[in-house]
Amino acid sequence: MDQLPAFMNVRGANALVAGGTDAASRKVELLLRAGATVTVYAAQLCPLLADMAKTRVIEHRARHPEADEVAAAALVFAADPEAAVNREVARWARASRVPVCVLGDPEASSFVVPVVIDRSPMVIAISSGGASPVLTRLLRMRLEALIPAGFGRLAAFAAQFRDRARKRIADYGQRRKFWEEVLSGAIAEKVFSGQEASARAALEAALEAAQSAQQARGEVYLVGAGPGNPDLMTFRALRLMQQADVVLHDNLVGDGILELVHADAERIYVGKERGHHALPQEEINTLMVRLALAGKRVLRLKGGDPFMFGRGGEEIETLVEYGIPFEVVPGITSAAGAACYAGIPLTHRDYAQSCTFVTGHKRDFTSDLDWPGLVRPNQTVVIYMGLARLEEIARELIAHGRASQTPAAVVEQATTARQRVLTGTLATLPALATASGIRSPALIIIGEVVTLHGKLNWFNEARVKDVIASPQSVSGKAGIRG
Ligand code: SAH
Numbered sequence: 001m002d003q004l005p006a007f008m009n010v011r012g013a014n015a016l017v018a019g020g021t022d023a024a025s026r027k028v029e030l031l032l033r034a035g036a037t038v039t040v041y042a043a044q045l046c047p048l049l050a051d052m053a054k055t056r057v058i059e060h061r062a063r064h065p066e067a068d069e070v071a072a073a074a075l076v077f078a079a080d081p082e083a084a085v086n087r088e089v090a091r092w093a094r095a096s097r098v099p100v101c102v103l104g105d106p107e108a109s110s111f112v113v114p115v116v117i118d119r120s121p122m123v124i125a126i127s128s129g130g131a132s133p134v135l136t137r138l139l140r141m142r143l144e145a146l147i148p149a150g151f152g153r154l155a156a157f158a159a160q161f162r163d164r165a166r167k168r169i170a171d172y173g174q175r176r177k178f179w180e181e182v183l184s185g186a187i188a189e190k191v192f193s194g195q196e197a198s199a200r201a202a203l204e205a206a207l208e209a210a211q212s213a214q215q216a217r218g219e220v221y222l223v224g225a226g227p228g229n230p231d232l233m234t235f236r237a238l239r240l241m242q243q244a245d246v247v248l249h250d251n252l253v254g255d256g257i258l259e260l261v262h263a264d265a266e267r268i269y270v271g272k273e274r275g276h277h278a279l280p281q282e283e284i285n286t287l288m289v290r291l292a293l294a295g296k297r298v299l300r301l302k303g304g305d306p307f308m309f310g311r312g313g314e315e316i317e318t319l320v321e322y323g324i325p326f327e328v329v330p331g332i333t334s335a336a337g338a339a340c341y342a343g344i345p346l347t348h349r350d351y352a353q354s355c356t357f358v359t360g361h362k363r364d365f366t367s368d369l370d371w372p373g374l375v376r377p378n379q380t381v382v383i384y385m386g387l388a389r390l391e392e393i394a395r396e397l398i399a400h401g402r403a404s405q406t407p408a409a410v411v412e413q414a415t416t417a418r419q420r421v422l423t424g425t426l427a428t429l430p431a432l433a434t435a436s437g438i439r440s441p442a443l444i445i446i447g448e449v450v451t452l453h454g455k456l457n458w459f460n461e462a463r464v465k466d467v468i469a470s471p472q473s474v475s476g477k478a479g480i481r482g
Contacts, residue, residue, distance in 0.1 A: 011035035013074035020045035024079035071096035119152035150192035218292035224331020229415040244299035252303025285318040305333040338414035343456030351448035360386025375402040380447035391430040407450035
């Protein structure tokens with residue numbers, strides 16, 4: 001982030017605007033809406049500003065500003081048609097540490113004005129830091145469509161009850177939960193549809209009820225975060241990430257996803273780091289219990305799906321023992337993610353009528369894998385945690401009768417911008433993976449369906465980078481490479 005986002009209180013402050021252009025008039029309107037007193041310095045005024053000057057909504061001086069006038073202002077906009085004037089005004093302002101915005105010149109400015117979605121008192125500001133004003137506008141269009149016009153009313157409505165809620169519900173976490181329920185539920189709907197009196201009565205009742213249910217009650221959400229690409233999470237996961245007081249996460253959950261967790265939530269890393277051992281499973285279980293008993297809403301965020309090789313079952317067994325309420329949210333397991341993003345359908349009428357998921361993890365694998373079962377024809381085998389033993393796996397499969405020419409693939413960091421797909425055969429893949437330096441997390445896919453990758457591969461990094469581009473631009477020339 002190159003700039004600090006902030007909202008400035010300019011009520012009653014003196015704002016100086018150099019220039020009487022149309023562009024200047026738009027900033028003047030913003031300043032007036034925010035309650036500033038505005039003086040415009042310009043030989044000529046555009047019709048709108050001329051009108052404002054005539055009705056004395058703004059002050060007007062028909063000349064350039066002087067250095068001491070700039071220094072005395074609370075903030076300055078430089079929008080003069082003459083670049084030299086703007087440069088000088090900016091220099092004076094900076095010398096006196098007066099915030100200055102030179103329109104169209106972020107370099108010379110100490111602040112820029114974001115694109116604004118006004119649902120006062122709720123205001124959303126968007127900036128790309130000058131990188132792409134068009135993208136900023138596109139995003140604004142989307143948000144404008146998404147945010148009900150009544151949102152401002154809802155914020156104003158909530159503000160009237162803020163102090164009372166604070167007095168009645170002392171615990172911050174409890175209070176946040178209370179407001180989340182009010183602002184996303186039936187009461188909010190009433191405000192949107194203009195039934196304020198009825199909304200008010202419902203909120204009064206909810207406050208009463210909240211007061212009598214003060215004792216905080218913890219719970220645990222066991223949530224699948226999907227294979228790594230934040231776009232592939234569920235709405236439910238996102239909502240719980242916004243509600244949790246504390247989040248336990250591991251190395252399969254990337255930064256892009258953690259950013260979506262509520263900023264106030266405590267984050268506890270319980271995964272494996274290079275050179276360090278993972279928190280033993282029992283300790284994770286006890287930690288969850290301890291936090292929940294202390295009244296916290298605990299989010300256990302897991303890569304992929306919590307019930308696919310994720311020990312989710314073990315974790316909630318402990319919760320059941322302690323009678324702690326919990327919820328399990330499915331996620332897209334990495335096999336499904338990798339299959340779709342590598343263009344390898346796990347089943348296909350011509351090649352595979354079944355698919356088997358197994359773990360290559362040392363502890364589970366040596367004794368447990370059903371090799372005769374895995375070499376049966378017309379099936380796809382997906383191996384989780386198998387990278388380190390790829391050579392051994394290929395050798396065993398061949399020894400048990402699967403053809404050494406069977407197509408096989410490794411998908412590294414599936415669904416993310418760093419995804420890599422290697423294809424070969426049972427005979428060639430191990431050496432290929434070593435030579436390419438494939439690292440965990442990676443999945444192994446074995447079976448005839450792997451041949452489809454050549455034809456169905458659609459994903460590449462350009463796609464991921466296009467996160468908020470419109471569908472048109474994704475399918476346009478620039479969107480697709482290779
Ligand atoms: N619960 C998870 C699996 C946890 S086991 C799920 O449903 O996906 C960890 C293994 O999952 C890794 O060793 C790797 O084999 C696989 N894995 C997880 N994320 C992956 C990704 N983005 N790309 C490839 N493999 C991944």
